[in-house]
Amino acid sequence: MSRRTLAGGLALAVAITLTALPANAEQRTVRFPSAKFPLGARPVPTKTVTAVAKGIDLYDVQAGKATDGYTLTVLMPSGRDYGMQHTAEAVAAEVEAAGETPSVQEVVRPSVADAPSQTVYMVRVGMWPLKDKKKAEKAAKKLKEAGLKVKVDYLGDDGLQTTGPWSAKVVMIDSRVFRGSYAASLGRSVAKRETVSSMVKASKALVGVNGGFFNIHTAKALRGEPVGASVVGGKLLSEAVPGRSAVVLKGRTAKITELRTDVTAISQDGSKVKVNGVNRAPATDELILYTEEWGAKTPTGGTDAVIDANGKVIGLRASGAAVAAGTRVLHANGLAADWVNEHAWENWTVKIVTQVVDLRTRRPLKLTPDLHVIAGGVGLVRNGKVKITAKRDGHDSVNMILRRHPRTLLGTTRNGSLILATIDGRRPGESVGANFHEAAQFMRWLGATQAINLDGGGSTAMVVGKKVVNRPSDGRERAVGDALLVLPE
Template sequence: MAEAVEAAGFTPSILKIVQPAAADAPAVERYMVRIGLWSFGQRAKADKTVKELKEQGIRAKTDYLGDDGAETTGPWDMRVLMVDPRRFRGSYRTSVGKSVAKRETTSSMSKLNGAIAGVNGGFFNIHTAKALQGDPVGVSVVGGRLLSEAVPGRSALVITEGRRARITELETVVTAVSSDGTKTQVKGINRAAGPEELVLYTEEFGGKTAADGGIEAVIDSQGMVVKLRQAGGIVARGTSVLHGTGLMAVWLQEHAVGTGMKVDTKVIDMRTRRAVPLTPTTYAMGGGVGLVRNGRVRITAAADGHASVNMMLRRHPRTMVGVSKSGGLILATVDGRNPGVSVGASMVEEAHLMRWLGAKQAINLDGGGSSVMVVGHKAVNRPSDGAERTVGDGLFITP
């Protein structure tokens, strides 16, 4: 790359960068080719150079040094909210807003839940149809109802009995059992179905299922299959829908005609191998990466699918949640992408921040333009998009 840049008439420099080691991934040496150095007020000159490079067929972008993860003195602008479990008498809860399928702002979900404060939740699926992008990537339990399946082994926040919070790794097991005793695995919940998949849609879905040529069994609240239909319909209140494609569509036609159908859902704590009780006071939210475990920095980037320079080393706006030794909840946001005001944080920096704040366990939530903390239903930080982004779910503190 440096040779190509030099041949185009520019003077390159080669910078070695090290992607930090995670608990489950080694450090990786990488290299970056750089051209020129301008003050932030001279960005137009940097942009002009990038344009000239692209005209020569060289991929390039303008970059801000404060974002690259090298040592810095900041500045940082962050918000921290801590709950004292000895004095707090309210509760914690997660929310997907008015429906699973559609995205909403965190402040809108805050109003819906009558919350005191809250933050955006985990990652959501931007690689699906626009009408389905509110679907959380990872586990979601709201009021004891499983609304999105877990990514096995990914870190998650679990809330039980209103305000007992812990962080662990979860897996979900969902099984459809017909009245003739035949069983089969349900691969997904409230998301688009892949080939040869059985997916469950709950009444919280809030959208039309995909008309993908599959077959659907509509199940009433008593567990009876009230009809089979071609895929592509609403999920009415008091019902759920099993959506099958390929061989799973054939399975529905053979085992879900005029019969009962039970859908058994389990959420398993992978640390204890015990089932999480799905009661009306149970909530769970998937995180992006584990940051702190048993009071020590332990970044599980590979297990959580984020062992990359961009996610681990580069600075971005971040949202974090932690649990203190006494069981208190710690919420934090670090603003970023705002040179001279706040540079954001790397995953290593946010892990050390949460440990310094007293978190015994902590995880990273969705960041970037999604990062927001709301108090009194209003954002108290500066979202990097310039306004609140619509997201898949949120975590809230209620009276």
């Protein structure tokens, strides 16, 4: 096998056929493109369109065909499916000793805006057509019995050349026609996860898509916590990962930028201290602010200062209790508890000052009730050009940059219209998903001049009305941390 990545070969001009158009298409200022489908080797895609509401159209896009099959990937000692050349050759020797013929495959992970390209090596055994997955599984079992760690790999997931197929859903919202608004939702609480369908139903939204990444590395009951900035109705509910991409929603406008958040507690005696986080599990010696939206108890093993809506300290307590409605809690452990014990006495006033700073303009956002923020996973397009900020956004691995996954994508056009897209993946023979470069090219094709990748994989979900219109890769809709909602007028 000699398949390699082609870093510059993703934008291929092809024809596109149109199966339906909304009756008022001529009035649109944002239109679905009619040519130059950017993915694969010149498929001829089809699209159908449904008018959801005034200014909102839903497109179903199908393209390509299944020609990829299965191979076996032999894992490296690290547990990864790739490694350096000498490691791969050593693993290949083990495969030969087990009586099979391996192939050492060179793979080039393309460069991104903030990380150079990377060459790695994979050890592959055999090739089976799509219909013969069971034969591949049987061969994998034989190698496992010989002591090797092996997985059955669908070649469409590699991120290398493919013919597809692709299955995408695209919602295009015309800024000059749409009269509703955009909002973020974390469901019934920050700590708990909830499906997009549930959040759409609760808010009576027209459209909803899953939001940013959530923390899967914390206690199970707290895994709804967003990884990055979250603002709902002008209230900061999760601090930013400094510099990470985000989407700022205000009324019916959407802007992609990078954010920084600053939270400071100021005692009535003038003492100030940095608040390390908002609505998340604390690390050692941290001061964390919990709001009533947290939906869980504060951690045990620390000190809580309970503060009312006017900033008055109602009292100090041992931590491990709920956050009552109308209150906030400053939770401190270790060295951070010293400040609380010395400057947050009962009946004193502690002012919480919150800033959310737009790093492109260097100005703070006004935390008004119509302001919402959802953290993105990776920046894809900036000022009309591909600019993938995978390293800055914490996703610069081969798995994230090169391999194909289901994707939830958000973009804005030159005139301020909003594009929401899901590309299904991990469905051999039905849809291969997209890697970061393909996702960026797809959004540019749709007309986005700014675009980001939201959470994907099994989290990818688009709900229109009361229906999940894409096909989540888990086989059912996954509960997620937050959602972006399109609300009616």
